[in-house]
Amino acid sequence: MEVDLENFFKGFSKLKLSQRYQRLLDAKAMDSEDVGFFKSGGIDSIELADHFIENSIGYFQLPIGVATNFRIDGVDYVIPMAVEETSIIAAASKTARWIREAGELTTEVIGNTIIGQIQIAQVQDFANLKKCVEQNEQKWIEELNREVAAGMVRRGGGVKSLFLRSIERPDGKLMAVLHVQLDPCDAMGANVINQVCEYLAHPLEEVSGETVTMKILSNLVDTRLTKAKIVLKDVDAKMGEAIEEASLFAELDPYRAATNNKGVLNGIDPILIATGNDWRAVEAGIHAFACREGRYQSITRWRYREGVLTGEFLAPLIVGTVGGVTSLHPAAKMAMKMMRIESASHLSRICAAVGLTQNLGALRALTTVGIIEGHMKLHIKNLAMGAGANDIESPILQKLLEQVLAAKKRISLSDATMALKKMRAVKENVQHQATSEI
Numbered sequence: 001m002e003v004d005l006e007n008f009f010k011g012f013s014k015l016k017l018s019q020r021y022q023r024l025l026d027a028k029a030m031d032s033e034d035v036g037f038f039k040s041g042g043i044d045s046i047e048l049a050d051h052f053i054e055n056s057i058g059y060f061q062l063p064i065g066v067a068t069n070f071r072i073d074g075v076d077y078v079i080p081m082a083v084e085e086t087s088i089i090a091a092a093s094k095t096a097r098w099i100r101e102a103g104e105l106t107t108e109v110i111g112n113t114i115i116g117q118i119q120i121a122q123v124q125d126f127a128n129l130k131k132c133v134e135q136n137e138q139k140w141i142e143e144l145n146r147e148v149a150a151g152m153v154r155r156g157g158g159v160k161s162l163f164l165r166s167i168e169r170p171d172g173k174l175m176a177v178l179h180v181q182l183d184p185c186d187a188m189g190a191n192v193i194n195q196v197c198e199y200l201a202h203p204l205e206e207v208s209g210e211t212v213t214m215k216i217l218s219n220l221v222d223t224r225l226t227k228a229k230i231v232l233k234d235v236d237a238k239m240g241e242a243i244e245e246a247s248l249f250a251e252l253d254p255y256r257a258a259t260n261n262k263g264v265l266n267g268i269d270p271i272l273i274a275t276g277n278d279w280r281a282v283e284a285g286i287h288a289f290a291c292r293e294g295r296y297q298s299i300t301r302w303r304y305r306e307g308v309l310t311g312e313f314l315a316p317l318i319v320g321t322v323g324g325v326t327s328l329h330p331a332a333k334m335a336m337k338m339m340r341i342e343s344a345s346h347l348s349r350i351c352a353a354v355g356l357t358q359n360l361g362a363l364r365a366l367t368t369v370g371i372i373e374g375h376m377k378l379h380i381k382n383l384a385m386g387a388g389a390n391d392i393e394s395p396i397l398q399k400l401l402e403q404v405l406a407a408k409k410r411i412s413l414s415d416a417t418m419a420l421k422k423m424r425a426v427k428e429n430v431q432h433q434a435t436s437e438i
């Protein structure tokens with residue numbers, strides 16, 4: 001970022017929309033074209049939708065906002081997040097400020113390769129297949145790199161290895177699965193790995209005499225993991241220990257792990273959506289990785305020792321930065337520009353960092369005041385809108401609902417509807433009295 005983002009972050013949430021745009025323009029996180037795009041309500045033609053999907057009838061629009069205060073690997077970021085859930089952006093920004101002030105957030109990608117699978121559903125002679133793969137591995141890799149993955153090879157990647165697995169079937173027969181490991185450099189690599197597998201199926205069948213039944217990439221990319229780490233200093237012992245206990249809960253209990261991981265994905269999915277990425281692929285990879293030891297576990301881990309709280313996220317997080325929606329959707333292009341994304345692994349590191357931050361924010365809230373408090377301000381606003389309050393009634397109704405919440409410790413749409421009804425009745429009474437007194 002070219003401007004002082006320390007000032008950019010100050011009071012951002014209190015600004016009016018026009019002031020927010022101005023700050024983002026000043027920070028060079030957006031340009032006037034981007035602002036114009038959002039001001040005019042986003043994409044105004046159906047044609048782009050027709051490019052993306054079949055039978056398109058329009059767009060489903062989600063709110064997009066920016067999380068502030070992030071410093072990842074020593075660099076300041078404004079994080080675009082497309083999400084419908086109240087409090088996510090506020091919690092991310094608040095927790096990022098804590099980390100910025102009291103610690104650091106670092107990331108790395110471990111491993112290079114992605115995985116493609118070639119299935120032979122009912123292998124006739126596994127020993128012979130194994131021999132064929134061993135004898136031809138180098139030749140096939142060279143051919144694949146020449147014929148299919150030449151572009152990747154030029155950038156330092158390409159097919160690296162083959163790995164044969166056998167799986168016992170319920171009918172007692174054997175299934176064979178050949179894994180192709182490919183370094184996609186800084187791309188997501190989905191297209192190239194699928195092409196590689198389709199190409200390799202032919203020589204594999206020819207040499208082994210076996211029948212290939214299907215070929216496709218795997219979303220469980222345990223050969224290329226993204227790691228994020230937060231180290232926070234001067235953490236109060238009570239809070240640090242409570243967060244470690246919350247972490248152990250998610251490490252040991254799948255019921256809690258699912259909710260913990262959902263909270264991590266609260267930070268990741270909105271970036272994937274904002275950048276036009278396939279969030280289902282990332283979700284599938286993360287959940288499968290969370291089960292790698294035969295039991296669903298947390299993908300984050302927190303430990304507290306002598307004032308220092310350390311948290312880690314580790315999981316596959318395969319994203320793309322070129323092609324498809326990412327390159328064509330104006331908002332996705334803007335999101336990529338806002339974060340100055342240079343490569344797929346750069347984007348995956350940002351996602352991991354925000355996911356871990358979101359997890360910390362949730363654990364801090366859950367082990368102290370609970371999450372209701374943070375949710376309530378916007379929730380009350382939504383309830384007022386849901387009850388049908390107009391612009392004049394809404395602020396008064398919200399104040400009333402805050403009082404209801406303070407008294408009852410809970411609040412619902414029927415409370416809002418009832419309160420609005422009473423408000424209107426009082427207003428009518430007052431009007432009636434005033435007219436009868438004239």
Ligand code: MEV
Pocket residue numbers: 085259260261262263264266359362363366371
């Ligand atoms: C809510 O969207 C996410 C949380 O449930 C996550 C968690 O429990 O860690 C608050």
